[in-house]
Amino acid sequence: MFKSDGIEPSGQGQYSSAAARAAARAGLDREARASDADNAEAHPADARQSWERIRRRLRAEIGEEVYSSWFPRLELDGIQAGTVQLSVPTRFLKTWIQQHYIERLTALWQEEASADRVELVVRTAVMRAPGAVPMPVRTVATAAAPRGAAMETAAATTATLQASDAASGSPLDPRLNFATYRLGDSNRLAHAAALKVADAPAGSGPVFNPLYLHAAVGLGKTHLLQAIAAAGATSGRRVVYLTAERFMYGFVAALKSQSALAFKEQLRGIDTLVIDDLQFLQGKSVQQEFCHTLNALMDSGRQVVIAADRPPAELDALEERVRSRLAGGLVVEIAPLDEELKLEILAARVATLAQQHPGFNVPADVLAFIARNCGQNGRDLDGALNRLLAHNQLTSRAITLEMAETAVRDLVRSSEPKRVRVDDILRIVAKHYNVSRADILSQRRTANVVKPRQIAMYLAKMLTLRSLPEIGRRFGGRDHTTVLHAVRKIDGLVGTDRALAEEVETLKRLVNDE
Template sequence: MNDNRQVWERVRACLRAKIGEEVYSSWFTRIELDGIDGDVVYLSVPTLFLKNWIQQHYAERIAELWRDDLPNARVELMVRSAAVRGVHSAAVAARRIVRTVEPRREEPAPLRDSHAPMPPATTPEIRAVASDMAGASPLDPRFTFESYRLGSSNRLAHAAALKVAEAPAGSTSVFNPLYLHADVGLGKTHLLQAIAAAGAVRGRKVVYLTAERFMYGFVNALKTQSALAFKEQLRGIDVLVIDDLQFLQGKSVQQEFCHTLNALMDAGRQVVIAADRAPAELDALEERVRSRLAGGLVVEIAPLDEELRMQILTARVSTLAQQHVGFKVPDDVLSFIARNCGQNGRDLDGALNRLLAHNQFNSSTISLEMAETVVRDLVRSSEPKRVKIDDILRIVAKHYNVTRADILSQRRTANVVKPRQVAMYLAKMLTLRSLPDIGRRFGGRDHTTVLHAVRKIEGLAGTDRALADELETLKRLVNE
């Protein structure tokens, strides 16, 4: 068993290096090895939601990492209570949905400056409340105001979030709703979870949900004829925090979200929302929802500047050094990464994880020369403009003399299909958005439709010089 434990530690380290510290810490810190029987590796996690999520997204990747030592390995995931006690109620597990942060019994402590040293781990007690929603959105104890690093790009968002979090129980809501938007890896989720944790300390009942969890919960409530209980539970809270709102899909789900939003705000309850773009750009949402969201305080978190990237790198190296004895990154290497490797926290995590992997597995001394080789594909060749799909739609519509609504519609006339396909092509070429995300932005279309459009325009541009010139003109207009 000791040999298996050593292999498991290697697998964990490889997984951490491959997926990044943020993802690993959010989903894999509570996974444990329970045993090995033949080619089957038994792993356990504390909740059914965590089991289902890892099974769906990472089970095969974990199995592959085991195959260096166990060629035919396959992974079986179990809920820990079942593995340890041998008895587990699936009905109870399925009902553990909304993560509600309950107030602590002791006197609340004041929030401190975000640059102060990290305090001991004293996060509010989090319990799963029985409900008809399915799955939980767990809070990460690392995401506090104390651990949030400040710079010019996020100072306003931090100040607004802190103001909301400091409001005592029973007080009038402020900045309602508070709507934060930014690209991935810029700290939206960190601030939302900090609000949830700090609000509970002040005696407020807070519910934190991703948009996906909200959708799943509402649909499940309809199936089990418990929609009324679902609505009453959400509308009986003090603060509703919704993350990744751009994934909220379906007319009935959006209607229920709008009713919940209105009911909470009309009752003076606080609503906090995060998404990857401003309310006006959430094309999949109904106009009345976008209008209500835009009526609050909308704050964009900009890409991290170099000084802030350096702060984040220094803090994360310190955390990694506590977990891996002897891990140290020279200042010139940190400066190189801060200057050249992306503008969000995930890029920085990826660079550090590569250094850690080479340092730990290859016994390589971390130097500037080594770093330049290890992270060369992460280095930005230039500082590109942040292209938005909304800009692409506007410019393409004007160029082809159609409307934005035409492009997003279901019309299939020739004068609309070509601009639509060109816009999809440009969205894939000029942004980092995935095919499914682009499809959602183009009237809720499937990712295969986007892929077909991209391939068709690529093929035509190779033989049609006039179209190739049009595409270059449009790219220039979008990037200006």
């Protein structure tokens, strides 16, 4: 830096020579590292062979069913500086694989290619050269076009792929099939209807159209829907299983990419459409498209199966014409699990856990305690068993009734509320307003009878698990729309009329203390 006409300043020659040698060594090191990085990416054939061996090992380990459900669309994007980048087309798939298999994938890559880590990303839309190991998409995108154009093209193509992916259906859980579904009085009719639909041969007309299943959380709706989808696919029917959220996501992506027509045609060209969690379907345009798709499928003799957490009449977010069309099929409620069915489910879950954790066993008296005290649905039972498993595995304590009472005590405290009967509500409301039970159930429309009747209907809806049609039948055979009108009216008045709100709270306490 002090050089002039080739003459170095006094005292600086030794320093400059050492600096030059250090710089040269650093340059050689950088070149060596760059060369190593180039070599790591210069042999796509080796990387692809490693990936194929890993896929074969993974398929052998987890079985064909699980592999074909989750891994066919997992692709190798590249290897760089010891990091393997794998990609999938959707965030849902990324989340599931990351939660369940990322550690195993990392271990396999470490064994096969001495890779340090595995990174899982959501694939963007970039054309890849055939026969080559795909490289990270950010490199290709900047080389392909100016930044703005590349981003716009990638976004548009990504939206197209997202719409196409949504129309092709949500992944199925191979554990959710008819063989693993446990039967009881509460779900026997729903199971029989689902099995009838699933067993229909390819090319045959619909059995019940639509088949509409509704139940509270954790009672097996999704299990039956996925069982229908899996069984229909094996019998040659073109089946698409979608959550309502996925349907919305696909339709919005199709609108953005101007491929809405292709999205509609793809959905309407199937034999069976299965929609889960319909209560989450939001947005006027999405609901209109769902209604058009529903009409097109049913009018052309295609099967539609739907599940929600309430009957069609109570899906207030949906348009009336959609609710009416849904109610025109077979509507089946799955009731809360009885104790016998809970015991059967618990025994099956314990057997599954014992395969994963040898030595895990739950005595019969503990199972009976959980069935009797820990909730009304399958998820509550799973939570209780997971507590027992954790205590057993982490503390090495044998599972006894005393240990179970300690492990799940908070679940017992927050378990099912007192079961309220419609008859109790009728008796308490009639007494409070000084009218007879017969008056409330009659067709009389005088003010002194209408008010108690509507409040009783409101309480029946708020404090019991009964559906609107069931409540209507218990109130003198009234239509569900009458019950819905009463519930909405009292709900609105409670927010504005303080005196009425206090009356309703008093009646709630009386019913719950009964």
